[in-house]
Amino acid sequence: MEKRVLLGMSGGTDSSVAAMKLQDAGYEVTGVTLRLHDDGGRDAEEAARLADRLGIEHFEYDARKAFEAQVVRYFTEEYLTGRTLVPCTVCNNRLKWPLLARLADERGISCIATGHYVRKVCRDGRWYIAPAADADKDQSFFLWGLKQGILKRMLLPMGELTKAEARAYAACRGFQRVAEKKDSLGVCFCPMDYRAFLRRAVSPELLPGKGVFLDENGAFLGWHEGYPFYTVGQRRGLGIHLNRAVYVKEICRERNEVVLAPLASLYRTEMWLKDWNLVDETRLLGCGAVIVKIRYRKQANRCLVSRTDDDRLHVRLLDPLEAVASGQAAAFYDAEGLLLGGGIIL
Ligand SMILES: Nc1ncnc2c1ncn2[C@@H]1O[C@H](COP(=O)(O)OP(=O)(O)OP(=O)(O)O)[C@@H](O)[C@H]1O
Known part of the structure; x- marks a missing residue:
């Protein structure tokens, strides 16, 4: 078997350890650092230094245009339409992994790898992402959109390790x-606060300006800074003080209104997904014992999934x-924890 792999190297602990682990397993590793946004090229320098010490080839690829x-752009547009996007999902499924595959093809390399904390298993001839051994680090939630062509050539050297072990x-x-590098926090292009990012990235005339907070009956509760700065489910940072706990229940873009309600009003018993991807429909549609997650951590609900006429x-x-x-x-x-697929909530 050919033992060459293209590894995405971010300069962080995980992909660096992944490089060492792949070497241990006898792979000839080539590292690539994707320049995704303007970070001054620090990630690439770090990765290049490490590659040099490990004696592996490394190159940088400028993916800023594609990432933008x-x-x-997708992220900011979604917020401007009153929706909330998980950028890491889009980046992994549409950009990072497909790009790694393309760059590997161009170099005649068959395997592709990252430092993601996930595993993969084969069932009835199809590959599934499986959660990492380190449940706290498991990143499977972000990878539901990957197709078989990518899954079958992935190597995931961090899947069996805990972060402490790495x-x-x-x-x-x-x-x-x-060993001592800090974990990366949140979304890479706006690590601290997406609101500050929106203010920087969106020209002021596209932002809606002040709007109103309403209760569920349409009664005025106060003023807000414009609907893009709020997310369904948000409680903190609303800038409004009522004598009860309230959460964002709905965002109405047309009227620049944000509806606040008690948590009990935010529960839903159904939802619809678009842009979905499933490994094997027969293992999901109409099946019992399916779990759905809409958050990266600490949430798992039982569900029944069907396909609609549209x-x-x-x-x-x-x-x-x-x-x-x-x-x-x-x-x-x-029930076994295998990732069956996913989609975007309508
Ligand atoms: N700019 C990049 N270029 C190439 N690969 C990347 C880049 N950013 C992330 N990756 C790959 O995707 C994996 C997951 O990235 P993510 O940012 O979610 O995790 P992380 O825990 O910060 O990883 P790391 O410790 O390696 O930085 C990384 O381990 C790396 O293999």
């Missing part, structure tokens, strides 16, 4: 800096779920 068009491994190999997925939530935000992703898992 497919991820950043750090210990780097330290033991003499890569102290790699080619959407209808998800009946057997356990009602709160804060279902339009534009976010939903990922399906079976």
Whole structure:
């Protein structure tokens, strides 16, 4: 078997340890750092230094235009239509993995890898993403859109490790800096706060200006800063003080209104998905024991999924779920934890 792999190297702990693990497994590793946004090229420098020490080939690829068009613009447009997007889902499924595959093809390399904390398994001839051994780090939620062509050539060296083990491994190999790197936080192009990013990235005339908070009966509660700065399910940072806990229930773009309500009003028993991708429909549609997640962490609800006449997925939530935000992703898992697919919430 040919043992060459193209590894996405971000300069962080995980992809650095992934490079070492792939080498241990006998692979000839080529590293690529995708320049996704303007970070001054620091990630690439870090990755190049590490590649040099490991004796592996490394190159940088400028993907800023594609990232801007497919991820950043999509992200801002979704917020401007009152929807909430998970950019990491879009980036992984539409940009990062397909681009790794293309760059590997151009170099005649058959395998592609990242430092994602996930595993993969084959069932009845099809590949599925499976959760990582480290449940706290599991990143399967972001990868539901990958097709078989990509899944079958993926190598996932971090899937069996915990983060603590990854750090210990780097330290033991003499890569102290790699071992001690901080975890990356949130979305890479706006790590702290998407609202500050929107203010920077969107020209002021496209932002709607102040609007009103209403209660569920349409009564005025106060003023807000414009609907794009709010997310369904949000409680903190509303800038309004009532004598009860309230959450964003609905966003009405046309009228620049944000409806606030108690948590109990945010529960939904069904939702619809577009742009879906399933590994094997027969293992999901109409099947019992399917779990749906709409958040990266700490949420798993039972559901029944069917296909509608207009080619959407209808998800009946057997356990009602709160804060279902339009534009976010939903990922399906079976009882064993295998990722069956997912889609974008309408
Ligand atoms: N700019 C990039 N260029 C190439 N590959 C990347 C880049 N950013 C992320 N990746 C790949 O995707 C994986 C997951 O990235 P993500 O940012 O979600 O995780 P992370 O935990 O910060 O990873 P790391 O510790 O390797 O930075 C990384 O381990 C890496 O293999």
